[in-house]
Structure formats: structure tokens, C-alpha cells
Amino acid sequence: MYRYDEFDHALVQDRVAQYRDQVARRISGELSEEQFRPLRLMNGLYLQLHAYMLRVAIPYGTLSSKQLRKLAHIARTYDKGYGHWTTRQNIQFNWPKLDETPDILAELAEVEMHAIQTSGNTIRNVTADAYGGVAADEIEDPRIWAEIIRQWSTLHPEFSFLPRKFKIAVTGAPHDRAAVRFHDIGVIVKRNWDGEIGFEVLVGGGLGRTPMIAKTIRQFLPKQHLLSYLEAILRVYNLIGRRDNKYKARIKIMVHELGIDEVGEMVEDEWERIKTGELELPADEIARIRAYFAPPEYEALPAEDPGFAAKRFEDRACAQWVRSNVNHHKQPGYAIVDLSVKPEGQPPGDVTDAQMDAVADLAEAYSMDELRVTHEQNLVFPYVKQSDLYELWRKLIEQGLATANVGLVSDIIACPGLDYCALANARSIPVAQRISKRFADLDRQHDIGELRMKISGCINACGHHHVGHIGLLGVDRRGEEYYQITLGGAPGEDASVGKIIGPAFSSGDVVDAVEELVNVYVEKRREGERFLDTYRRIGEEPFKTRLYEERFHAAA
Amino acid sequence: MAKHVITANRLIDGLVVYLSASGGWVEAVSESLVAAAEAALEVALETGRAAEAGNHVVGVYEIEVDGSGPAMAPVSLRERIRAFGPTTHPEFGRTTESGHYQHSDGVEPVRFGDA
Amino acid sequence: MPLLKQGAIVDDPWVYVGDDDDLPNGGPVIVTLKRWREDRDALMARGTQVGIRLTSEQTPGQVEDDLRHFGVVALEFPAFTDGRSYSNARRLRDRFNYPGEVRAVGDILRDQYFQYHRCGFDAIEIKDGETAADWARATSIITTPYQPASDGADNVLSLRQRRAAAGG
Numbered sequence: 135m136y137r138y139d140e141f142d143h144a145l146v147q148d149r150v151a152q153y154r155d156q157v158a159r160r161i162s163g164e165l166s167e168e169q170f171r172p173l174r175l176m177n178g179l180y181l182q183l184h185a186y187m188l189r190v191a192i193p194y195g196t197l198s199s200k201q202l203r204k205l206a207h208i209a210r211t212y213d214k215g216y217g218h219w220t221t222r223q224n225i226q227f228n229w230p231k232l233d234e235t236p237d238i239l240a241e242l243a244e245v246e247m248h249a250i251q252t253s254g255n256t257i258r259n260v261t262a263d264a265y266g267g268v269a270a271d272e273i274e275d276p277r278i279w280a281e282i283i284r285q286w287s288t289l290h291p292e293f294s295f296l297p298r299k300f301k302i303a304v305t306g307a308p309h310d311r312a313a314v315r316f317h318d319i320g321v322i323v324k325r326n327w328d329g330e331i332g333f334e335v336l337v338g339g340g341l342g343r344t345p346m347i348a349k350t351i352r353q354f355l356p357k358q359h360l361l362s363y364l365e366a367i368l369r370v371y372n373l374i375g376r377r378d379n380k381y382k383a384r385i386k387i388m389v390h391e392l393g394i395d396e397v398g399e400m401v402e403d404e405w406e407r408i409k410t411g412e413l414e415l416p417a418d419e420i421a422r423i424r425a426y427f428a429p430p431e432y433e434a435l436p437a438e439d440p441g442f443a444a445k446r447f448e449d450r451a452c453a454q455w456v457r458s459n460v461n462h463h464k465q466p467g468y469a470i471v472d473l474s475v476k477p478e479g480q481p482p483g484d485v486t487d488a489q490m491d492a493v494a495d496l497a498e499a500y501s502m503d504e505l506r507v508t509h510e511q512n513l514v515f516p517y518v519k520q521s522d523l524y525e526l527w528r529k530l531i532e533q534g535l536a537t538a539n540v541g542l543v544s545d546i547i548a549c550p551g552l553d554y555c556a557l558a559n560a561r562s563i564p565v566a567q568r569i570s571k572r573f574a575d576l577d578r579q580h581d582i583g584e585l586r587m588k589i590s591g592c593i594n595a596c597g598h599h600h601v602g603h604i605g606l607l608g609v610d611r612r613g614e615e616y617y618q619i620t621l622g623g624a625p626g627e628d629a630s631v632g633k634i635i636g637p638a639f640s641s642g643d644v645v646d647a648v649e650e651l652v653n654v655y656v657e658k659r660r661e662g663e664r665f666l667d668t669y670r671r672i673g674e675e676p677f678k679t680r681l682y683e684e685r686f687h688a689a690a
Numbered sequence: 691m692a693k694h695v696i697t698a699n700r701l702i703d704g705l706v707v708y709l710s711a712s713g714g715w716v717e718a719v720s721e722s723l724v725a726a727a728e729a730a731l732e733v734a735l736e737t738g739r740a741a742e743a744g745n746h747v748v749g750v751y752e753i754e755v756d757g758s759g760p761a762m763a764p765v766s767l768r769e770r771i772r773a774f775g776p777t778t779h780p781e782f783g784r785t786t787e788s789g790h791y792q793h794s795d796g797v798e799p800v801r802f803g804d805a
Numbered sequence: 806m807p808l809l810k811q812g813a814i815v816d817d818p819w820v821y822v823g824d825d826d827d828l829p830n831g832g833p834v835i836v837t838l839k840r841w842r843e844d845r846d847a848l849m850a851r852g853t854q855v856g857i858r859l860t861s862e863q864t865p866g867q868v869e870d871d872l873r874h875f876g877v878v879a880l881e882f883p884a885f886t887d888g889r890s891y892s893n894a895r896r897l898r899d900r901f902n903y904p905g906e907v908r909a910v911g912d913i914l915r916d917q918y919f920q921y922h923r924c925g926f927d928a929i930e931i932k933d934g935e936t937a938a939d940w941a942r943a944t945s946i947i948t949t950p951y952q953p954a955s956d957g958a959d960n961v962l963s964l965r966q967r968r969a970a971a972g973g
Contacts, residue, residue, distance in 0.1 A: 172886060290952055418969050
């Protein structure tokens with residue numbers, strides 16, 4: 135993984151000192167809250183319902199054991215003993231004290247981490263495929279390019295007060311595990327006809343109030359031009375993105391209103407003038423960064439470990455776990471292991487300090503000291519030998535991180551919702567907990583198969599409900615929590631935005647409604663169809679009829 | 691007029707606080723100054739805003755409350771969550787005399803380690 | 806308003822002239838785009854320097870052909886959260902190669918010094934009562950930035966190149 139050199143270290147330390155000064159000026163009263171708010175936001179500090187919340191970046195989701203131990207230490211020392219993995223490869227601490235936040239950042243700097251630009255109208259933490267470097271279908275590790283983007287975007291002087299926040303995601307594989315089509319910019323690593331590495335660049339995707347699928351602005355961008363091209367997009371957006379209405383300020387609205395062709399022309403015009411400048415990436419800098427992401431020293435192993443194959447045969451629970459939580463690795467004899475942070479009935483994405491310490495130890499023992507954080511609020515061990523799988527599985531069970539539900543109905547993405555968030559209209563986590571309990575039977579979940587369930591507590595859509603096969607959006611109806619259901623969303627290469635199926639359900643009814651939707655699918659599915667496939671084949675009517683005419687007559 | 695109290699977040703630690711009768715800020719909603727008339731509410735809000743201008747608290751506003759004494763609680767769900775803590779982690783909530791409220795929809799708070 | 810240049814408060818010879826004000830008899834003046842368009846000939850005939858003040862809605866591209874006449878281009882920040890003038894400053898310096906003074910005016914905060922400076926501003930109208938010492942604390946915050954910008958400063962990308970070239 136990437137390691138800071140003296141320049142990276144100096145920059146992050148400078149930033150901690152600057153932030154420390156800003157906090158001191160706020161506490162002394164020299165800065166008003168109005169003046170301080172954008173400054174603290176640029177360093178990921180929010181004031182939420184109960185307390186401050188600090189969002190720490192985990193660039194492209196890669197963590198070392200040492201870094202995870204530091205996060206555990208921070209949770210224990212400065213917070214209430216837990217943290218929350220977000221849907222954008224960040225971790226949030228929910229209870230830090232303002233005057234201690236500079237110390238937290240100083241501790242993070244010790245392990246090459248920071249909270250720079252995890253909020254504000256800035257270029258946010260760049261995300262990438264959590265399977266980067268190990269996915270069997272990958273063209274190149276997207277983290278090379280995500281790290282290059284991270285450095286360019288960090289404290290970029292021109293883009294610290296954009297019309298609105300700006301999110302970039304990178305995938306190095308055709309199978310999109312990073313939801314690049316729902317980012318302000320999506321970067322897809324591609325090869326051209328000559329076999330050269332470059333990028334397809336997409337722009338104008340996003341969720342929130344107006345969900346949009348990104349459009350391709352450039353089919354192939356040669357790799358040395360990545361930064362100049364991004365700078366051209368950002369400059370055009372900074373100048374002409376709308377600033378009159380917060381809800382129309384994202385680049386997706388600009389692309390929608392002007393059209394991708396016109397935006398494309400403006401970007402090309404800007405890019406032509408800057409592409410051969412200082413931002414043109416030198417080959418040796420690309421090589422320097424690439425070297426950090428070189429494959430680790432794998433052992434030469436048979437493609438299939440016979441010992442593990444036997445264990446799997448003997449232990450049904452283990453086999454079930456392998457089916458949902460273990461993935462193909464590009465290296466023979468290795469596996470990618472998903473750690474489910476969605477145990478039955480628990481808040482999605484919450485981890486205690488003790489769990490973090492335990493995971494750090496396990497990553498050190500079984501995954502070459504490295505782990506990943508997914509945008510689905512789970513963790514990944516990227517380098518597990520198949521021969522270690524059984525032992526690792528037993529140890530993950532002890533930590534409550536081996537629930538065999540990754541990609542299944544109880545692997546729910548949920549935003550913090552009204553339990554924490556100052557913007558929320560309704561709670562998300564308790565609904566996720568109840569759905570998780572309703573579908574607690576793992577055999578049933580495996581029978582239902584892949585089902586992406588996503589819950590947001592308000593229209594800002596941090597829980598990605600628009601791209602859930604089943605999405606729930608919390609709304610406030612005269613002081614009561616209601617949940618609007620959308621069907622048919624998908625975040626990947628077959629991207630689609632879910633469609634609202636009808637009137638919202640009360641908190642008391644919503645879990646029953648979800649179960650009915652699943653029942654309709656189970657009744658109507660054909661061999662091999664996922665929930666999404668069945669929905670796409672039969673349309674919304676059967677689901678609608680069941681909910682609004684048969685099951686919840688009164689609700690309709 | 692319905693009963694109201696003044697709330698904000700404390701600058702230094704961000705915690706939810708309520709204006710007390712003594713003009714200070716307390717963490718328990720049950721110990722807050724209750725305004726039952728427009729004029730009293732206006733005076734209380736002014737006191738709160740002065741504290742905000744003095745950089746002791748952030749985001750002063752009034753909320754409606756119900757009940758009295760140790761049983762006093764905000765009316766809205768949002769404010770009950772602010773007063774008593776996240777419904778998902780009771781162990782991280784506020785430790786007030788009134789304890790944790792039970793949710794009307796029957797959600798049972800879950801603790802870490804519960805299977 | 807005190808004018809900060811190169812870390813010091815300096816005398817500001819420039820006078821803002823409103824759209825309806827009479828032009829003073831002598832001395833350099835800064836006018837709006839509207840005034841420039843209406844009174845271009847009269848302003849040029851005065852024989853003293855002229856500057857222009859652009860709102861964040863306006864762009865240097867709108868006066869591209871006239872830039873050589875301006876001693877100052879003042880770019881407004883109507884609120885410090887409106888970041889358009891950063892991009893306009895960069896285009897002034899990098900695209901139009903404008904050599905004169907680029908002045909940051911409006912809602913100016915010292916926490917943004919780094920941004921002003923790096924985007925090509927070389928003069929800042931600071932708040933009444935602020936001192937050069939207040940601003941000095943902001944000036945050294947980020948020793949070496951990652952990315953190239955319009956200040957020509959060393960940046961991490963270029964320093965790493967140099968290091969690589971030196972075989973380090």
C-alpha cells in the first residue's frame with residue numbers, strides 16, 4: 135500500500151497545525167460559528183444531533199493493521215468505544231470533543247491518515263473498488279490512480295469552495311464495485327486498441343434529491359492526462375455550476391441542464407490549454423506510485439486448496455459463509471474474504487474498539503497486514519490463503535464478523551439517520567435492525583439470494599436507497615416516521631435508479647411490506663434470477679398489487 | 691401556550707444542553723427552565739442567544755416539552771433522541787434520572803454483544 | 806481597506822469609482838465592467854492607469870482583449886464560500902498571462918490566504934483593523950503543496966521529479 139514520503143508527512147502535519155490554530159480561535163471567540171463552520175467542515179468535523187462528529191478518510195478504503203489499531207485507540211480514548219464505517223470508505227466518530235479534535239488529527243497523522251476534505255464543498259475522499267489489486271476481473275489496481283487523484287485534490291487551492299461537494303470514484307475492473315456511475319466523476323480504467331492503459335471518464339452521476347446516472351464525457355483518456363482532465367472538469371464546474379440553489383448545485387444538474395455534449399466541449403476547450411502543462415503526469419511519478427501497489431509476495435499455491443475443500447464439505451455453516459463472504463482471487467490458492475459488519479439485529483457498519491483491535495490482529499496474521507473498507511460498510515481481507523480460511527472463519531465468528539450474509543437481504547446499507555444526523559427525517563438503523571431480525575434465518579437468506587437493501591433517513595440519500603434493489607427512504611409525516619419504498623435500483627455497471635412503488639408505509643408496517651416484496655419475488659422468480667432480475671422482467675405491478683391491494687389495503 | 695424549553699449544543703464538547711432557571715446550561719432536559727408563556731419564552735431565547743454570542747453554546751432554539759419534573763420529555767422524536775441519546779445504543783445515551791424512553795413502535799434497543 | 810502585498814500593508818493608490826460617480830481629475834481608478842464598457846474612451850484618454858473590478862459572475866474572458874490596459878484586476882468574493890474568483894484568477898494568470906496586479910476583494914478571510922496566493926492573487930484587501938501580523942500567521946501554513954497552481958511555487962509533484970532526476 136501507499137506509504138507517505140517526507141512531503142506527505144509535512145503536508146498533513148502542517149494541516150494539523152493550521153486546524154489546531156482554527157480550533158483555538160473558535161474557542162477563544164475570535165471566530166464565530168458562522169466563520170468556523172466551513173473551516174471545521176473542510177476537516178471533516180460536523181456538529182450533529184448529540185455532539186460533534188469527526189469523519190476520517192480512508193483513501194480508497196485501504197487500511198493497515200497499524201492504522202486500524204490507531205482508529206481503535208481513538209474510539210477508546212476520545213470517543214465512546216466505537217466507530218461507524220460509512221458508505222464512502224470513511225469512518226465516523228460520533229462523540230469527539232471540539233478541543234480534542236486537533237489531538238485526534240495529530241494521532242492520525244502518525245499513521246499517515248487525516249480528515250482533510252471529508253466534508254465541505256470540496257473534492258471529497260476519493261473512493262475505489264474495495265477489491266482493488268486482487269479482483270480476478272481487474273485491468274489494473276484502481277488505487278494507483280485514486281492515490282494520484284488524492285494527492286492532486288488534497289488542499290487544491292482552486293477547488294475548496296465549489297458550488298457543492300464533489301465525489302470521485304475509480305474502478306479498475308469492468309464489474310463496478312465502486313458505484314462510479316453515481317459519482318460526480320467516475321473513472322474506469324480501460325485499455326485502448328494498442329493495449330495502453332487509460333480511462334473512460336464519466337461525469338454527472340449522483341444520488342440525493344435528484345438521482346442521476348453519470349454520462350461518459352470521454353471514451354478514452356491517456357493516463358498521463360488524468361489530472362489535467364480532472365482539473366478542466368472541476369474548473370468548468372467551479373465557474374458555471376449553479377450557486378443560486380443548493381439543491382441544484384451538484385455537477386449532475388449542470389450536465390443535465392447543459393447536456394453532456396456542451397459540457398464536453400467546454401471541458402475539452404479548457405483541457406486543450408492545460409494538458410501539456412505541469413499537470414501532465416511524469417512517467418516516473420506514475421511508476422513510483424504504482425510500485426506501492428505492486429502485488430505482495432504471494433506463495434506459489436495450487437489453485438484449489440484440498441484441505442479447505444474437504445473442510446468445506448464437512449462443515450455446512452462454513453460452506454454457507456464461503457458462498458456469500460469469500461470471493462475469487464486473481465492469485466491461485468488465495469481468496470478475498472468479506473467480513474460482515476452486519477450481524478443479526480445490529481447497527482450496520484458499527485464496530486467497537488475491541489473489534490477493531492481484533493480485526494487488526496487477524497489482518498496481520500491472515501491478510502498480509504492489510505484490509506479494506508467497502509462502500510457497503512463491510513470490511514475485506516484481500517490476501518487470505520485458502521488454507522487459512524477455515525481457521526480465519528472460526529476466529530471471525532468469535533468477533534461477530536462472520537455472518538454469512540454479504541450481498542444478501544440483511545447486508546443492509548443504512549445511513550446514521552435520525553439517531554445521529556441533524557439532517558435526517560427518520561431513523562434508518564432501527565429499521566435495518568428489524569429487517570435483519572426478520573430475515574435472521576440464514577438458509578432463507580441464501581435461498582432468496584443477492585438482494586441489495588439500502589436505507590436512507592432523508593432525501594440526501596447517504597444510505598444509497600435509490601440504488602437498492604429495495605430502497606427505503608425515511609420521511610416525516612406529521613411527526614411520524616414513514617418509509618417510502620423504491621424498487622429496481624442498481625449501483626453497478628447495469629446502473630439504474632429505483633422507482634417509487636407507491637405511498638409510504640408507517641414504521642410499524644414497513645418491515646412487513648419488505649417481506650411481502652421478497653415473497654412476491656420468491657413466488658415469481660425463474661431459475662437463477664436475482665430479485666433485481668425478476669423485478670426487471672415482470673415490472674412493478676405484481677409487487678404493487680401485493681402491497682397496495684392485497685396486503686395493506688388500508689394503507690393505499 | 692404549550693410548554694417550551696431552550697436547547698443548544700455546548701461549544702466545547704458539542705453535547706446537547708438546556709437552559710436552566712439559573713441561566714446556566716444543563717444536560718438533563720428535566721432540569722431545564724420551562725417557559726409556558728410567549729413573553730417568558732422570548733426572554734429565555736434572548737438569554738440563550740446571548741450565550742451563543744458569548745461562544746458558550748451553538749445553535750440556540752426552543753422545543754416543545756411534555757410532562758413535568760423527572761418525567762419531562764420533548765414532544766418530537768428528534769428532540770427525544772437528542773435528549774436521551776441514539777435509540778440504537780442505549781449504553782451510549784444520556785444518563786438522566788428519566789432513563790431511556792421506550793419507543794412507541796416497539797423497537798427494542800440492541801446492545802453490542804447481543805446475539 | 807488595508808491592502809496586503811507581499812506580507813506587508815502598503816499604500817493603495819487606486820480609487821474605486823462608482824458607475825454614477827464623476828471621474829477624478831487624476832490618479833489611477835478601478836471601475837466596474839459596466840463603467841468600462843460605457844466609458845472606455847474617456848477612461849483611456851485620462852492618461853492614468855485603469856483597473857477593473859469583476860464580480861464573481863463575470864469572467865476575465867469578457868475583457869480578454871482589454872487586459873493589457875489594466876493595471877489591476879480586482880476579483881470579488883461576494884461571500885468567502887463563493888469560489889469562482891479562484892478559477893478566474895488562475896485563468897488570468899495561466900491562460901491570459903496577465904502580468905499586473907490581481908486583487909482579492911470582498912468577503913476576505915485570512916484562512917483563505919493559501920488559496921488566494923496559490924491561485925495568482927498578489928494583493929488582498931483585508932478587513933479594517935486587521936494587521937499584517939495577523940495574516941503572517943496564515944502565510945506559512947502549508948510548506949509544500951501537492952499540486953502545481955498559479956504561484957509558480959515548488960510543489961510535491963515537481964520536487965519529486967527533481968529528486969528523481971538527482972537520483973534520490
